[in-house]
Amino acid sequence: MEIRQLQVFHAVAAAGSLSKAALALSVTQPMITRHIKALEDALGVELFYRNGRGVVLTEAGQLLKIHAEDILDRVSHARSEIGMLQASPKGKLVLGVPPSVGTVLTVPLVKKIKNEFPNIALQVIEGFSGHCLEWLTSGRIDAAVLYNSPNHPSVLTEPLVEDELFLLGPEPPLHDLGDGPVGLDVFATLPMILPSRPHGLRRLIDTLLSEHGIYPRIEMELEAMPSTLLLVEEGAGYTILPYASVHGLVEAGRIHVWPFEPRITRTLLLATSSQRPMNSMIRTVIRTVRTEVRDIITTQPWRPGSKKAG
Numbered sequence: 001m002e003i004r005q006l007q008v009f010h011a012v013a014a015a016g017s018l019s020k021a022a023l024a025l026s027v028t029q030p031m032i033t034r035h036i037k038a039l040e041d042a043l044g045v046e047l048f049y050r051n052g053r054g055v056v057l058t059e060a061g062q063l064l065k066i067h068a069e070d071i072l073d074r075v076s077h078a079r080s081e082i083g084m085l086q087a088s089p090k091g092k093l094v095l096g097v098p099p100s101v102g103t104v105l106t107v108p109l110v111k112k113i114k115n116e117f118p119n120i121a122l123q124v125i126e127g128f129s130g131h132c133l134e135w136l137t138s139g140r141i142d143a144a145v146l147y148n149s150p151n152h153p154s155v156l157t158e159p160l161v162e163d164e165l166f167l168l169g170p171e172p173p174l175h176d177l178g179d180g181p182v183g184l185d186v187f188a189t190l191p192m193i194l195p196s197r198p199h200g201l202r203r204l205i206d207t208l209l210s211e212h213g214i215y216p217r218i219e220m221e222l223e224a225m226p227s228t229l230l231l232v233e234e235g236a237g238y239t240i241l242p243y244a245s246v247h248g249l250v251e252a253g254r255i256h257v258w259p260f261e262p263r264i265t266r267t268l269l270l271a272t273s274s275q276r277p278m279n280s281m282i283r284t285v286i287r288t289v290r291t292e293v294r295d296i297i298t299t300q301p302w303r304p305g306s307k308k309a310g
Contacts, residue, residue, distance in 0.1 A: 001042050003075060006068045008035040009047065013065050017054035090119030091281040095289070096132035096144035097124060099225040100245040101268065105145070109292050113285065120281055128223065129200045136273050142282055144271045145289070147200050157269040160293045163242050165201075165264040170235040171256040181261035184212055191219040191237040193228050204266060205240070229255070240264070244296070268293070 011021040012032065022029040040047050047061035057065060097105060106124050113122045125132075125141060132144040137154060149157060167182055167190075169175070175190060187209055194216070195202045209216055219237045222228045228239050229246065233254050249255040270289055272278065 001039065003071075005035050005039040005042075006071055008032055009039055009061075009064065010068050010072060012036060012048065012055060013057055013061065013068075015054075016056070020054075091279075092121040092123065093143070093281055093285050094123045094125060094141040095285065096127055096135050096141040098129055098132065098145065098147060099126050100242050101145050102126045103225075103245045104296055105289075105292060108296070109289060112288055112292060116288070117284060120285065122285065128195070130198060133271070136271060137275075139273070139276070142272070142276065143286060143289070145293075146269045146271050147266050148204070149267070149269065150271065154273055154275050155271050156274050157271045158290075160268045160270050160290065162265050163268050165240045165260070165266065166243050167238060167240055167258040167260060168229075168232055168246060169238045169256045169258070170233060171253055173256050174235055177258055179258075181259045183261060184209060184214055186238075187216040188214050190217060192216055193220045193222055193231055193237040193239045194218055195223045196221040199223060200266075201240070204264075208264065 008021065008025065011025055012018060015021040015024060018029050018032050022032045036047065043060070045060040046058050047064060048055035049058055102124065110122055110124065113120055125135070127135065129146045129148070132141065132146055133150045133152065133155065135141040136144045137152060145160070146157070147163070167186065177186065187205070194205065197203060205216070220231070229249065231237060232239050233249070243257060246255060246257070250257050270286060272282065272286065
């Protein structure tokens with residue numbers, strides 16, 4: 001017994017005619033006949049008496065009509081609820097983001113989710129990419145924004161944007177670096193404040209400098225971005241970060257910024273776990289994160305000299 005057969009049966013019972021039911025369902029009368037015959041064969045009874053004026057329900061047909069109406073009502077209700085779930089997903093989702101991304105992404109993302117999807121409770125946890133990856137694979141979070149491919153068998157990723165890194169120092173600068181791009185050799189001469197290994201940013205810098213035979217002068221190792229920026233502002237050393245995460249400090253004249261030549265970049269990724277079901281709520285938030293990152297790129301200064309879209 002199939003839902004379509006019950007729909008055809010109910011249409012025939014309501015119309016009292018095979019031809020009228022075919023017209024109501026926009027199908028051919030032979031198709032109506034086949035569905036009724038298949039249903040009668042499956043149940044082993046006749047459902048209609050045929051007469052010159054059309055068809056009349058048998059006793060078995062009258063009983064089936066009661067059940068068919070209940071089943072079709074339930075199917076319609078289920079479709080309606082599922083449609084509402086798609087239109088307005090609900091539930092709780094935990095998203096992990098690195099601090100450098102959280103400074104520009106978290107607030108607009110939370111506002112957008114709250115305004116457009118009030119039934120979604122979004123929780124954002126800040127942590128470095130390595131921590132976010134660990135939380136994602138352990139099931140603590142549902143999705144994450146990460147830097148560079150984690151190369152993990154259970155993690156699915158898609159690229160969001162190529163993020164450029166800049167040298168950050170006190171304003172006014174304590175060293176004569178000019179206003180143009182600086183070379184990688186500054187890592188050997190300037191007092192650097194960098195995160196310790198195995199932080200992804202530190203691994204990136206160590207690998208890059210090793211390829212060029214440069215030994216960095218690391219004065220301090222910190223994994224707290226606010227403390228690092230405060231020390232840089234006070235003249236205790238230099239660090240590197242994406243421009244978007246510090247543009248407010250630069251525009252306020254509290255921190256100086258220099259691009260690198262050659263450029264230092266890393267890829268920002270959106271990551272989910274292949275071990276967790278991808279429901280409508282997760283898909284909705286992922287879609288929103290993707291859109292919000294693109295919006296941020298166009299509305300926030302992504303590199304020195306860029307302007308906000310007006």
